[in-house]
Amino acid sequence: QRPQPPTHRNPPTPTAPSAGFSDAKGHWAEAYIQGMVSRGLLTGFPDGTFKPEAPMTRAQYAALLAKVYDLPSVRASSSFSDLPSNFWAYGAVIKAHQMGFISGFPDGTFRPGLNLTRVQAFSSIVSGLGFKDGAASLLGIYGDRGQVPGYAAGAIATATQKQLVVNYPNPRLLNPLRDITRAEVSALVYQSLVSINRLPAIDSQYLVKPDLGSLGFVDMEQHWARDFILPLAAQSLVQGYMDGSFQPEAPVTRAQFAAWVARTFNPQPTVAAATYKDVATNHWAKNAIDQAARAQFLLPDPQGNLRPDETMTRLQVIQALSQGLALPSGDPKALSRLRDGATVPANAQAPVAAAIGSKLLVNYPDRTALTPRAGSPEPSWRSCSTRP
Template sequence: MKQWNLFEYDRMANGSIFRDVFGHWAEESILLANEKGWLNGHSDQTFRPNNHLTRAQAASILTNFLNLQSNSTTIHFNDISNDFWARTAVILVAQNEIMNGTGDGNFSPSTNVTRAQVAQIFYNVGFYTELAQSETRAFTDVSDDHWALVAIETMQHEGILNGYPDGTFKPNQPITRAQMAAIIHRIYDWDGGTR
């Protein structure tokens, strides 16, 4: 076995790394998110950093990260059964007005969350000191009439969400697990590491 493989195995054996994040651009954020209990890995010692997040998974992460509590408001979604694995998390994000349903009484738990939606979610939570005021738009692919423009610009202004080197934000692209880990790591630092 090569020396690098022994090193990797030793780190995995000590529970300090998933076997698919060693050297990944978001490794530090992934390890912090796992350590804090915000995002978990899988039973096969993988994190699957490039997998997309569903709405149910995002609800679970947000509940863990924000330590959401029930406010006793009755919430019901037609597509969330009583034994659904993320039922409590879905109800909590809805009660706290962080994520809403998708119409017709549904939550659409298996639908992927987009980058624009994540910007709006963290904007809804209030992770900003002031609204972005610049007349110059940060991203070439977010139009002046985009529904999440203020959220995207504000989260970019606060350094919580970044775009791509080509000047785009890709608002309709699904968010990945690694990207979510990086975002909540930035919020953790932005918020003074109080979570």
């Protein structure tokens, strides 16, 4: 499809009729449209219509983004060869571009009159809001997933995970390459505001909700920690292996723990940065280790080493979470609930009590046995992030 020439005339000024739009009553997206219009985020046209099935150009979309969001710039301003400074949406395009929502084309153009596609819209929201790639397995929800371009697979998975996708009439069909309509943009942008807690949720039968069953791992079906792990996988906080397994009983190294901490909590530093001689600059988890150490989830030994490839015990994980999360003090008597509470070293009793008080502990198969010196398989520490 050839790019449409830019239109330098301002489009008709939309208005918002108080009694609703004549062509939106009974429309599948009526609640989304009214939700946006009532807050002054979208408008209709002078003739009392909304034109819900009309396409939306890249310039119109940029104007909407600039109106809805006021986020810090993440990149420098750019000029586009087909976007003169007197173009009606020039300022909006530049703002949306600086916020990270939209980009130009490799030839230096923006193509403001080109209709926006659904996949471009989903990718735009995910990029602008800084959401991370979701689990690729979520694409299995869509019967037409083969039409999703490779470059957008992660963004579509993330949009699905964040419940941004509203598909009408069939929630299982994404139609990624079709031009997006004004109604669909209304639903998408509304849902994006729900995802960042700016608007209340709307109950729609066309909203795609991630099916945790689609995230199933071949070795998790009957595992006791399944209901802890799958919600984390849906949020891309944990991942499985290439063979489709999760390996729930595999021990966890300090580097793996650091990677999980960084991804889940994105903790802010509480101590100054330091250099650890046993963490190479090219270590796969170097950045995560540094972040976890600066937030005191990981502490060096007396020799100044972090021992990134050493496996962790359950007690070490509990101590790390208690300190890094700054859990409130717990009742020391809580250890008496544990059959092996007397085996907890004196210097670890306070962290364990704090973890119990914060309802972090999940003991299997014996709920009263902490087994503090046992190696920590992945479910035992990953389940902690699902607790209050």
